[in-house]
Amino acid sequence: MSKLDSKIPEGPLEQKWEKYKSSVALVNPANKRSLEVIVVGSGLAGASAASSLAEMGYKVKVFCFQDSARRAHSIAAQGGINAAKNYQNDGDSTYRLFYDTIKGGDYRAREANVYRLASVSANIIDQCVAMGVPLAREYGGMLSNRSFGGTQVQRTFYAAGQTGQQLLLGAYSGLQRQVGLGTIEMFARHEMLEVVNIEGKCRGIIARDLISGKLERHFGHAVLLCTGGYGNVFYLSTNAMGSNVTAAWKATKKGAFFGNPCFTQIHPTCIPVSGDHQSKLTLMSESLRNDGRIWVPKKQGDTRKANEIPEEERDYYLERRYPAFGNLVPRDVASRAAKERCDAGFGVGTSKMAVYLDFKSAIARYGHSKALTQGINNPSAQQLKDFGKLVVEEKYGNLFEMYEQITGENPYELPMRIYPAVHYTMGGLWVDYNLMTTVPGLYALGEANFSDHGANRLGASALMQGLADGYFVIPYTIGAYLSKEIATKAISTDHEAFVSAEKDAQGIIDKLFAIKGTKSVDHFHKRLGKIMWDKCGMARNEKGLKEAIAEIRTLREEFWKDVRVPGSANDFNPELEKAGRVADFIELGELMCMDALNRSESCGGHFREESQTEEGEALRKDEEFAYVAAWENKGNHTYELHKEELKFEAIKIAARSYK
Amino acid sequence: MNLTLKIWRQKNDKETGKLVTYPVKDISPDMSFLEMFDVLNEELITKGDEPIAFDHDCREGICGMCSMFINGRPHGPKRGVTTCQLHMRSFKNGDTIVVEPWRAAAFPVIKDLTVDRSAFDRIISKGGFISVNTGNAQDANNIPIPKPDADASFEAAACIGCGACVATCKNSSAMLFVSAKVSQLALLPQGRVEATTRVKNMVAQMDEEGFGNCTNTGACEIECPKGISLENIARMNREYFVANIKS
Ligand code: SF4
Ligand code: FES
Numbered sequence: 057m058s059k060l061d062s063k064i065p066e067g068p069l070e071q072k073w074e075k076y077k078s079s080v081a082l083v084n085p086a087n088k089r090s091l092e093v094i095v096v097g098s099g100l101a102g103a104s105a106a107s108s109l110a111e112m113g114y115k116v117k118v119f120c121f122q123d124s125a126r127r128a129h130s131i132a133a134q135g136g137i138n139a140a141k142n143y144q145n146d147g148d149s150t151y152r153l154f155y156d157t158i159k160g161g162d163y164r165a166r167e168a169n170v171y172r173l174a175s176v177s178a179n180i181i182d183q184c185v186a187m188g189v190p191l192a193r194e195y196g197g198m199l200s201n202r203s204f205g206g207t208q209v210q211r212t213f214y215a216a217g218q219t220g221q222q223l224l225l226g227a228y229s230g231l232q233r234q235v236g237l238g239t240i241e242m243f244a245r246h247e248m249l250e251v252v253n254i255e256g257k258c259r260g261i262i263a264r265d266l267i268s269g270k271l272e273r274h275f276g277h278a279v280l281l282c283t284g285g286y287g288n289v290f291y292l293s294t295n296a297m298g299s300n301v302t303a304a305w306k307a308t309k310k311g312a313f314f315g316n317p318c319f320t321q322i323h324p325t326c327i328p329v330s331g332d333h334q335s336k337l338t339l340m341s342e343s344l345r346n347d348g349r350i351w352v353p354k355k356q357g358d359t360r361k362a363n364e365i366p367e368e369e370r371d372y373y374l375e376r377r378y379p380a381f382g383n384l385v386p387r388d389v390a391s392r393a394a395k396e397r398c399d400a401g402f403g404v405g406t407s408k409m410a411v412y413l414d415f416k417s418a419i420a421r422y423g424h425s426k427a428l429t430q431g432i433n434n435p436s437a438q439q440l441k442d443f444g445k446l447v448v449e450e451k452y453g454n455l456f457e458m459y460e461q462i463t464g465e466n467p468y469e470l471p472m473r474i475y476p477a478v479h480y481t482m483g484g485l486w487v488d489y490n491l492m493t494t495v496p497g498l499y500a501l502g503e504a505n506f507s508d509h510g511a512n513r514l515g516a517s518a519l520m521q522g523l524a525d526g527y528f529v530i531p532y533t534i535g536a537y538l539s540k541e542i543a544t545k546a547i548s549t550d551h552e553a554f555v556s557a558e559k560d561a562q563g564i565i566d567k568l569f570a571i572k573g574t575k576s577v578d579h580f581h582k583r584l585g586k587i588m589w590d591k592c593g594m595a596r597n598e599k600g601l602k603e604a605i606a607e608i609r610t611l612r613e614e615f616w617k618d619v620r621v622p623g624s625a626n627d628f629n630p631e632l633e634k635a636g637r638v639a640d641f642i643e644l645g646e647l648m649c650m651d652a653l654n655r656s657e658s659c660g661g662h663f664r665e666e667s668q669t670e671e672g673e674a675l676r677k678d679e680e681f682a683y684v685a686a687w688e689n690k691g692n693h694t695y696e697l698h699k700e701e702l703k704f705e706a707i708k709i710a711a712r713s714y715k
Numbered sequence: 716m717n718l719t720l721k722i723w724r725q726k727n728d729k730e731t732g733k734l735v736t737y738p739v740k741d742i743s744p745d746m747s748f749l750e751m752f753d754v755l756n757e758e759l760i761t762k763g764d765e766p767i768a769f770d771h772d773c774r775e776g777i778c779g780m781c782s783m784f785i786n787g788r789p790h791g792p793k794r795g796v797t798t799c800q801l802h803m804r805s806f807k808n809g810d811t812i813v814v815e816p817w818r819a820a821a822f823p824v825i826k827d828l829t830v831d832r833s834a835f836d837r838i839i840s841k842g843g844f845i846s847v848n849t850g851n852a853q854d855a856n857n858i859p860i861p862k863p864d865a866d867a868s869f870e871a872a873a874c875i876g877c878g879a880c881v882a883t884c885k886n887s888s889a890m891l892f893v894s895a896k897v898s899q900l901a902l903l904p905q906g907r908v909e910a911t912t913r914v915k916n917m918v919a920q921m922d923e924e925g926f927g928n929c930t931n932t933g934a935c936e937i938e939c940p941k942g943i944s945l946e947n948i949a950r951m952n953r954e955y956f957v958a959n960i961k962s
């Protein structure tokens with residue numbers, strides 16, 4: 057029998073959550089006051105969980121490494137948030153959102169979790185609007201929707217290209233309200249460095265005050281890791297510079313299993329790399345694929361400017377290959393198709409590693425309808441263009457500006473150049489239906505867990521999951537655990553488990569300073585990134601993965617011999633922070649390659665070259681791989697694989713087709 | 716291109732700081748301003764010096780963490796961008812660039828170019844929210860909101876809390892930041908319920924934090940990377956006036 061118990065409630069899919077919710081144990085208000093919860097990370101999942109739990113009466117401490125909870129990287133999500141509201145009357149429903157998410161995830165997610173996600177999605181929109189999040193509206197005053205990749209309905213709510221910002225600031229306002237009320241104690245500029253377990257249960261953390269450099273011990277009856285994804289293992293990604301895996305990785309060293317580490321999402325529409333100095337990549341929201349058409353020249357190595365290439369010499373390859381979904385195929389499909397064209401020599405721009413995203417037809421189309429609504433029946437070409445631009449500006453203005461700032465090119469006149477980049481990680485800490493990891497009392501929410509997106513996440517579903525976990529799942533499921541903890545008094549942080557965890561954290565810091573090597577942390581991070589991108593990126597194969605594992609091992613040894621960390625530990629020292637994070641990324645990178653090597657099928661974002669159809673489409677092997685790979689850290693860079701079988705009862709598992 | 720940087724170095728909030736000159740070579744115009752700092756820091760580390768501490772995270776103009784005062788202007792010479800969105804093509808070969816931290820009594824320096832902006836969080840915790848608990852919400856479309864109001868609210872909500880408005884203001888006033896939040900919520904029917912207490916409590920906290928008074932110089936609007944408009948300050952003044960009459 058596997059060590060993994062997903063704790064999925066009995067009963068028909070549609071009733072599991074409702075029934076569970078009304079039967080899960082409750083904690084009475086007086087007891088809640090003496091129960092302490094630690095939340096690490098203040099993004100959508102962390103902020104929404106913290107404020108909800110504090111409102112319920114728990115004593116909450118929140119930690120984030122940024123200078124304010126409002127900076128968490130959820131803020132950078134652009135396009136939108138899905139919800140099965142069916143406001144557009146286009147046939148949407150909880151079931152359809154559930155179905156799209158399972159299919160989009162290439163049948164590698166848990167049905168029960170995804171159904172719950174879809175069913176609370178509508179509540180999220182209600183909650184955010186009540187909190188004053190200014191989502192986009194139509195002239196009648198009702199909420200507006202747009203469509204996103206992988207779906208055929210309009211269920212995405214948005215706030216221009218700043219949806220993540222608006223939702224995060226909403227969740228942050230709820231968090232600050234509780235800070236003001238004294239129910240949440242906030243620790244900004246603090247980084248979690250260790251999980252503390254006592255008698256098999258998670259009982260707190262060790263955190264470093266990033267300004268003074270002091271290590272601190274914090275007790276909690278439960279600890280929630282809401283620390284986001286690990287895309288920065290690739291060095292270049294759309295993640296913020298500080299986004300890291302350290303909290304989750306330390307948890308694996310204390311017994312939490314890591315689920316599907318090789319499931320990473322490469323986002324199809326990012327601004328291409330411009331040179332060696334590049335420190336991060338910038339996403340251009342997927343919502344742009346609603347109106348932008350993707351193409352490359354039909355001729356290999358065409359050096360003409362985009363505007364000089366006539367219509368008939370353009371290959372709109374997504375529309376050609378996938379007529380049913382066209383430019384709105386899911387992310388993994390769009391990314392691979394771009395790589396395929398560039399590898400075959402059809403890429404554009406100086407690096408030839410880019411494709412065009414063109415708004416000319418959209419501008420013309422919108423120009424016509426706007427002219428009509430203005431009562432102009434015979435608009436001039438210039439009027440059409442101006443009107444069209446106005447509409448496009450209203451929809452995507454800030455994205456176009458962002459593009460122009462980075463590239464120096466005006467996307468209203470020239471098509472954007474885009475290329476795929478690492479964006480999101482579907483893998484993460486393994487959790488059960490309660491969002492609890494394999495360590496009792498230790499939870500993982502949002503991108504930090506593995507649970508809802510399978511092998512590929514659909515656009516506008518990350519914001520949905522983060523807020524679902526924080527607002528609507530954990531407030532109920534945590535009761536199942538904490539109701540049994542009411543007799544546990546707060547444990548003194550003088551307990552030996554705290555002392556030894558602090559010693560471990562201090563040991564790593566001392567070791568890093570003692571090396572006094574010759575190369576900067578970034579030097580190692582860039583090399584790790586290159587190995588990962590080349591061999592564990594958009595396409596993977598056995599030979600490459602085996603090489604990557606060997607190379608990462610060498611890199612790890614070199615890092616611990618030759619890294620240079622300047623300054624001192626008792627000081628504000630961003631280089632030391634980076635060093636600790638990169639050390640963990642190196643270890644994680646190795647595990648990712650091991651997982652990718654083990655999974656010799658193609659599914660979602662994980663494309664094994666050995667497993668494809670004759671047309672080059674991904675080929676899943678359901679007989680062999682319909683499971684979650686949960687890796688147990690056995691110490692000394694060894695890992696044991698545990699499998700959680702995925703059962704599909706409501707949905708018939710099928711080849712994923714967007715043709 | 717080759718440039719001369721004069722950068723503020725300060726060990727911590729107790730010691731005084733000074734400008735230190737660093738030449739940088741072979742800077743590509745496609746680099747961002749912060750990538751140029753990466754290059755310089757890499758050089759300092761290899762030489763055995765301490766790198767320059769500066770705040771940054773998203774590097775795409777949305778988190779509000781980056782905060783450099785460049786040649787006398789917060790976020791540098793270009794309008795409508797944050798420090799991380801500034802690219803070296805805005806400078807020319809041979810330029811001297813002076814880089815300092817935000818300066819305001821309410822934003823003490825932590826180290827080099829890093830300052831403490833937690834005063835903003837404390838202001839928000841005094842009223843920058845709508846008091847609705849999780850689970851209390853009605854259907855989102857039950858509250859129709861006229862599009863112009865929703866759009867105006869959104870524009871005010873676009874503030875990233877960077878503090879450039881404070882840094883540029885000769886009085887170190889935080890009016891633009893506070894008024895953006897007050898306006899966002901005042902423009903929405905959901906936010907009207909607490910409008911009176913909100914504006915009073917937030918303004919009181921703003922004063923307590925040691926931000927200066929607003930004398931309508933308008934510098935904040937010019938330097939705000941998100942185009943937060945002075946209209947918000949006018950709206951907040953009205954809200955404040957009405958709130959005080961009511962009580
Ligand atoms: S009002 Fe503008 S300058 Fe001031 S904090 Fe907000 S975004 Fe920054
Ligand atoms: S680093 Fe986030 S706004 Fe500049």
